[in-house]
Amino acid sequence: MSLLSVRNLVIDYAETRALDGADLDVAPGEKVGLVGESGSGKSTLGSAVGRLLPRTARRTGGEVLVAGEPVFDLPPAGLRRLRRRQLGFVFQDPIGSLDPTMRVGAQLRLVLGRGADVSMHLERVRLDDPRVARAYPHQLSGGMAQRVAVAMAMATSPELLVADEPTAALDSQVREEVLNVVFSLAADAGTSLLWLSHDLPAVARRCDRIAVMYGGRVVEHGPAREVLGKPAHPYTAALAGSAPAAAAHGARLEPVPGRPPVLTGPSPGCAFAPRCALAVDRCHHERPGPVRVRHQDVLCHRAGEVTA
Ligand SMILES: Nc1ncnc2c1ncn2[C@@H]1O[C@H](COP(=O)(O)OP(=O)(O)OP(=O)(O)O)[C@@H](O)[C@H]1O
Numbered sequence: 479m480s481l482l483s484v485r486n487l488v489i490d491y492a493e494t495r496a497l498d499g500a501d502l503d504v505a506p507g508e509k510v511g512l513v514g515e516s517g518s519g520k521s522t523l524g525s526a527v528g529r530l531l532p533r534t535a536r537r538t539g540g541e542v543l544v545a546g547e548p549v550f551d552l553p554p555a556g557l558r559r560l561r562r563r564q565l566g567f568v569f570q571d572p573i574g575s576l577d578p579t580m581r582v583g584a585q586l587r588l589v590l591g592r593g594a595d596v597s598m599h600l601e602r603v604r605l606d607d608p609r610v611a612r613a614y615p616h617q618l619s620g621g622m623a624q625r626v627a628v629a630m631a632m633a634t635s636p637e638l639l640v641a642d643e644p645t646a647a648l649d650s651q652v653r654e655e656v657l658n659v660v661f662s663l664a665a666d667a668g669t670s671l672l673w674l675s676h677d678l679p680a681v682a683r684r685c686d687r688i689a690v691m692y693g694g695r696v697v698e699h700g701p702a703r704e705v706l707g708k709p710a711h712p713y714t715a716a717l718a719g720s721a722p723a724a725a726a727h728g729a730r731l732e733p734v735p736g737r738p739p740v741l742t743g744p745s746p747g748c749a750f751a752p753r754c755a756l757a758v759d760r761c762h763h764e765r766p767g768p769v770r771v772r773h774q775d776v777l778c779h780r781a782g783e784v785t786a
C-alpha cells in the first residue's frame with residue numbers, strides 16, 4: 479500500500495491554478511524525487527501533503543491520503559497527530575524555518591520533549607560542536623541551520639519526510655553534505671523521502687523514483703533510471719537532455735524554448751502542447767489521461783513515440 483497517495487489534486491490560489499489534477503504515490507521507505515521548472519507546482523504539492531498551504535490556497539478537488547488518512551478531511555486533532563507522528567518537513571530557507579528568539583538546543587527540546595538528548599540528535603546531523611546547542615539561529619551558517627532543521631524534522635522518525643529544495647539556499651560545497659545527512663537519517667529510520675528539486679541528475683543519483691511535474695500535474699512517474707534514461711514524456715526528454723549542462727553552471731533549468739504556463743483554470747488539453755515538438759491538434763484540446771509506457775506512468779497522447 480502507498481504511504482502517500484495524492485489523487486487528482488486541484489489547488490487554486492485565487493485566480494491561479496497551481497495544481498491541475500496531480501497524482502502521486504510514495505511507498506514506505508521509497509525515495510522519490512519531484513522535479514520540474516519553477517512554477518510547476520512542486521511546493522504546492524509538497525505543502526499539501528501536510529495541509530501546510532497558505533491561507534489563500536483552496537482545494538478545489540481531489541484528495542491526499544497519508545497512511546490511508548484523508549489529510550484535508552481530518553479534524554484538527556487528527557491533523558496535528560498526523561503531522562507530529564508521521565510527517566516531517568524541511569524547507570528551502572533554513573534560518574527562516576527556525577525560531578530566531580530561541581536557542582537551538584531549546585528548540586530541539588521542544589520537539590523532542592524534556593530530558594531528551596539534544597547533543598545526540600545534533601551529532602546525528604554531524605554537528606558535534608557543543609556550542610551549536612547554545613547558539614541562536616542567526617549565529618549559524620546556512621548549512622548548520624539546515625542540519626538543525628533536518629534534526630528537528632527527523633527527531634520523531636517520521637514515516638515521510640518532505641524536503642522542499644533543502645539545499646537551494648546553500649553554498650555548493652555544503653549541499654552534498656546536507657543531502658548526505660538527510661538521506662542517511664532517512665535510510666536509518668526507514669523514512670520515505672519526497673525530495674523537491676530542480677536538479678534532475680542529483681535526484682537521479684539518490685532517488686529510487688522520479689516524478690516530473692509540468693503545469694500542476696505529474697506528467698511522468700517511474701523508476702529513476704528509466705525516467706532519466708528512457709523518458710516517455712517529451713517534457714522529460716527535454717529536461718533529461720538539457721540537465722547536465724544546466725547543472726554544471728548551477729543554473730535553473732530552461733529545457734525548452736518558451737515559458738511554462740500560468741493556469742487560471744483547468745488546462746483544456748496538455749499544458750505542454752504549446753512548447754512540444756511532437757504536439758498534434760488533439761494535444762491542444764484533449765487532456766491526456768494516464769498511460770503506462772514501459773515502467774512509467776505518463777500523461778501524454780504521444781507517450782509511446784518519444785525517442786530521447
Ligand atoms: N502563495 C501563493 N499565492 C499565489 N500564487 C501562488 C502562491 N504560491 C504559488 N503560487 C503559484 O502557483 C503555481 C505553482 O507554484 P509552486 O510554488 O507550487 O511551484 P514550484 O514548482 O514549487 O516552483 P519553484 O521551483 O519556483 O519553487 C505558480 O504559478 C505560482 O506562481
Ligand SMILES: [Mg+2]
Binds near residue numbers: 520521522642
Ligand atoms: Mg517551490
